[in-house]
Amino acid sequence: DAGVIQSPRHEVTEMGQEVTLRCKPISGHDYLFWYRQTMMRGLELLIYFNNNVPIDDSGMPEDRFSAKMPNASFSTLKIQPSEPRDSAVYFCASSEGARKVFHEQYFGPGTRLTVT
Amino acid sequence: GESVGLHLPTLSVQEGDNSIINCAYSNSASDYFIWYKQESGKGPQFIIDIRSNMDKRQGQRVTVLLNKTVKHLSLQIAATQPGDSAVYFCAENGGSQGNLIFGKGTKLSVKP
Numbered sequence: 001d002a003g004v005i006q007s008p009r010h011e012v013t014e015m016g017q018e019v020t021l022r023c024k025p026i027s028g029h030d031y032l033f034w035y036r037q038t039m040m041r042g043l044e045l046l047i048y049f050n051n052n053v054p055i056d057d058s059g060m061p062e063d064r065f066s067a068k069m070p071n072a073s074f075s076t077l078k079i080q081p082s083e084p085r086d087s088a089v090y091f092c093a094s095s096e097g098a099r100k101v102f103h104e105q106y107f108g109p110g111t112r113l114t115v116t
Numbered sequence: 117g118e119s120v121g122l123h124l125p126t127l128s129v130q131e132g133d134n135s136i137i138n139c140a141y142s143n144s145a146s147d148y149f150i151w152y153k154q155e156s157g158k159g160p161q162f163i164i165d166i167r168s169n170m171d172k173r174q175g176q177r178v179t180v181l182l183n184k185t186v187k188h189l190s191l192q193i194a195a196t197q198p199g200d201s202a203v204y205f206c207a208e209n210g211g212s213q214g215n216l217i218f219g220k221g222t223k224l225s226v227k228p
Contacts, residue, residue, distance in 0.1 A: 004159075033215075043160070043205065043218045056215065091159050104150050105216060107159030 004108035006092050012114045018080040021111045023092030024073055030097025033105060034067055034077050038088045049075065050097060082115045089113070124203065126223045135193040137204050137222045144187070145211030151180060151191045152205045154221070160205060163191070193224075201226045 005024040013019055025032045033048040047057040052069045060067070064083070069075040079086055089112050093105040129135045141149065147168035152160035166173045166180045166189075173180050179192040189206050203223050207216040 042220050045215065045218075048215060093159075104162045104165055106162065107152075110159050 004092055004094055004106055006090075006108035006111050008111060009109060010112045010114075012116065013082055014116055015083055016081045017115075018078065019082045019086075019113060019115075021077040021090050021092075021113070023075045023077070023108060025075070025092070025094030026106055027073065028096065029094035029106075031095045031103070031105075032069060032075050033093040033095075034075070035091040035093065035107075036088045037091060037110070043091075046077070079113075082113075084115045087113055087115050124221050124223045126225060128225045128227060129196050131196060131198060131226055131228050133196055135191075135196045135200070135224060135226075137191045137193075137224065139189040139191075139206030139219050139222075141187050141189055141206065141208045141217075141219070143208055143210045143217065146208035146217075147211060148209040149180070149182060149189050150207045150216065151178075151189075152207060152218075153200075153202045154205065155202045163204075196224075196226050198226045198228055200224060 004026055007022045011019060031050050034046040035043055036046055037043045044059055046059045047067045048055055049069045052072060065079055067077045089110045091107050091110045093107045095103040095105045150165045151163040153163050154160045164175045164178050164180050166182050168184060171182050177194045181190045193200055201224055203221045205221045206219045210217050
């Protein structure tokens with residue numbers, strides 16, 4: 001298995017531009033998570049999906065952030081418009097969900113976003 | 117004023133020594149716990165997990181201990197190697213089946 005795949009690995013953009021981060025979870029996993037990691041705040045959960053349905057988006061910072069999961073093998077995290085304070089590493093993770101009562105999350109390599 | 121970054125606790129050990137990384141969790145409802153290792157430039161990687169009906173679980177060179185009375189979790193690494201240098205996170209499920217709550221992390225530095 002290729003593991004969780006994220007693209008792009010690095011993104012540099014100017015303030016005000018739209019940014020789209022992409023994630024392909026591990027095949028067969030029912031849960032998908034988006035995290036943000038910064039030196040200031042550590043690892044923060046932004047939103048997670050179960051069977052493509054958003055379950056908890058309370059960690060999404062503001063309306064500029066949106067996430068979708070149109071099917072079981074793809075999710076996007078969009079920031080529009082982007083701001084310098086959005087600069088961080090964004091991780092996607094997936095887990096097996098219903099197949100196991102307790103389930104570890106498998107993380108992708110992350111997307112390092114820099115907003116200038 | 118200038119922003120202050122997240123101050124990670126740091127543990128520095130000599131190669132070959134045993135390491136113990138501690139974590140205090142917050143939610144009494146948590147019944148599943150995980151340790152993750154994050155190397156520089158990579159995503160967190162699963163190391164070992166433990167359920168609340170256990171107080172000890174062993175893996176390859178790693179042992180996790182759970183003390184529910186004081187809500188404390190520890191990760192023991194035997195014969196620490198330079199490749200063990202990383203930030204280690206504990207995570208708890210808060211009683212849920214889906215989500216995990218991550219701690220702030222501890223940086224382990226292994227001296228050759």
